[in-house]
Amino acid sequence: MADPRILILGAGPAGAATAIGLRRLGYAVTVVSEWRRFAAVEGVSQRVLEGLRHAGLGSALEEVATPATRQVRWNGQHLQLNQEYLLDRQAFDRALRDDLQRAGVTLVEGRVREVLGEDGHQVRLDDGQTLEAEFLVEARGRQAPLAADRLRGPETVSLLNLWQGEPGEPASAVESLDDGWAWMARLADGRCYWQITLNAEGLPGKAALAEYCAERRRRSELVAELFDAHALAPAIVHARSSTAILAGECAGEDWLRVGDAAMAVDPLSGNGIFQSLSSALQAPAVINTLLRCPQRAALARCFHQQRIEQLFLRFARIGRDFYAQEQARAAGLFWARRRQWPDAQPIHGASDWEAVRVERRPVLREGLVDEADVVVTADQPLGVWHLQGIELAPVVRGVQDGLELTQVLSDRSMEQQMMVRRWLAEQGYG
Template sequence: MTQILILGGGPAGGAVALGMKALGYEVTLVTEARPFDAVEGISDRVIQGLRHAGFRKGLSCLPQPSARSAHWNGEANSANTESLIERKKLDAGILQDLEAAGVHVIRQRVRQVQGLVALNDKSSVSVQVMLDNGESLSADFMVEARGRAAPQADFARSRGPQTLSLLQYWHSDNGAESVSQRRSMAISLPDGWAWMAMLEDGRRYLQLTVDVSAAELPVKQQLAKYCQQRFLAIPEAKAFTGNAKPVGVPHGRISTPVLVEENIGSNWIRVGDAAMAVDPLSGNGIFQALSSALQAPAVINTLIRQPADAELAARFYRDRVEGLFYRFARIGRDFYQLEERWQGAPFWQNRCQWPDAEPVHKTVRFDQLSVEMMPVVADGLIAEQEVVITPDQPLGIWHLAGIPLAPVVNQAKQLANRQAFDAWFADQQNCHSVGIQNPAQLNAIRGWLTSVGFGES
């Protein structure tokens, strides 16, 4: 039986592991504990993504959403909420889900990887992985899911502005605090931005994000004092720094947006942050990691079972990873543009214009729609199907409301106007001929066609 080896046990690696098990593969996953106990704020969309991936134990540790405030461009906003997750708890829950599903989990550090084969190389080579304890693992296919820690030096990359995030823990000496005090805050600063989280047990998690080239950072021995002074100098941060002191040493991590352009080969694939990592300001880190990871099992399955379609599968995967990267990059750019006070400062100037001037969402008109053959996920494999191409969805829309969209659009183009469309689709037999089975689906189709201006004079 084909052996799948996954390096990395976070949400991305875990999602691929469960997906490959569902397709009938034997899966081994190698992971090591996080070097620091990070806290992250996630939205309901991320929670839905984790649920879709199958993380039951992982989700059991999630707290209820708490208040999130933002101080941006001189204005305060407290309308939003987010769930503050402790990544070590989430990752531990994910590993429990994997083991319950029959995934063999090895808790070790990876020392070396050999045997990766390029996509156009037809050699039958096993991937060899050496662990820190001296154990050697062999697999038919490897998934690189170690996030930003995955080796990148040998791969072509596209990078955004060089960014560094400094994380510092604080703790209140007043003992346990009320649950109502769990909260988070984001605030813009002249040379960057800060995010702060408060947990009910008195722990505080403070993060400062700056430009690597523009920041005047002290030597390592002075970094703790530097971070403390920076956070104490933020008036709005008093709720997080008051009655609290820093604990331990700050942790620095690179948070530069990076797209690894070579992300797939004949016997390997990169997923999650190992394939592309976005600016933390967009707040979509786990979501984007899951986005690539949930598509990867069908791509891997195609490479293994239908090698004649390898190029098709690779094109599907590369296009989607690149599309996700630039979509999230533009979301971050738009957030940076909302801060108008310091646009001439290096940090803000570098990020208000990257990656380009393209809008995140484009206006779509009915006359711009086209129907083309494109790769999609179908029955656990990558296959070509007719999809609807729009300016906002250049990779195509295959299904809408559970039915193929292309036949409906083709029919709408033939009918040319809304009156003829409504008359044709009033016949149930006509609806069935294009896949529409019930009124809810027909209403969804009508609503979408209205949104792109079908029938407008």
């Protein structure tokens, strides 16, 4: 049987990671993308670098700039915290395409005009091309159309400003404001970026945005420290939605949503690229299962949907807790809307050995979604299968059946025994 034609819409981190993962499984893949038209920069953490490396995006990893010093003004405090890496998104996106081409992925440059789903998938581009596929991956980020939202945060907009300043040491900073917050960065060649994130309503019209943003910068002591006089003049502005959105359905029989097309998080969580990679790294195994093992289709869709939702809530709660740290402005409308959304659940559940249980859940095994006994805890509601290669369900079952821990772990090395004992203690055992 001929391999199914797989089409991925979008060549950002999520689309690229999915494509390379599918190539590793032996599939032919075509990626369609409209290349980024405006300059942008993002601050990323060390774990984003590790995620890119794990996804096979080596060229993209090399595009990460030299670490920049980072200042934070939040809740009345002025701190110089750990470094972050400044990522030139246009250069980064070009490197992603290089990685895709080296992996043998077919690239098509074009803007998607229409997607039809009758008897497979037909994707029509603005230039008149029509591409057909048996399986479609939606990875166009926030541009992807949503049939329905499962969960939507406070309506938020980010205004990105860019201008050319004098060359200098790379640096970045973030500061809280009465009605939002601003992130700013300077690259070594003098390219400067400033982005303010606000409630979506009440902003001036498009023609007045440049002067509005410039006036906001003129009132900032942090802007004066980080940039030269060019920062005080109106600059190029790009307005973007940054509302947190969870898609209602992220998997079907012959389609899948990944990255921001499945869940787009508030930028304050600082995990945009990381969450895109997190949702995409599981996608190749899910697609492989849908195509090769249709009897497990429901299991594969459940696995993908549950993990998308769990990732979204985790990052949404991280953003909520960042907002809650700003006590001085807590009564402001912007802050009040976000400090208790999406819920009051803690990021990490409290340890409770009595609540630990073994259940049958979907897992990834040898490139496919399968079922296995996993250990469900307050902090891991989807379950933990292995701890560095040690299957945990038999250990927990043995302990819960009244066996001595030394007996349960008798076939393990001392190092492994110590590791499992620490994990059990973290769950409240003993």
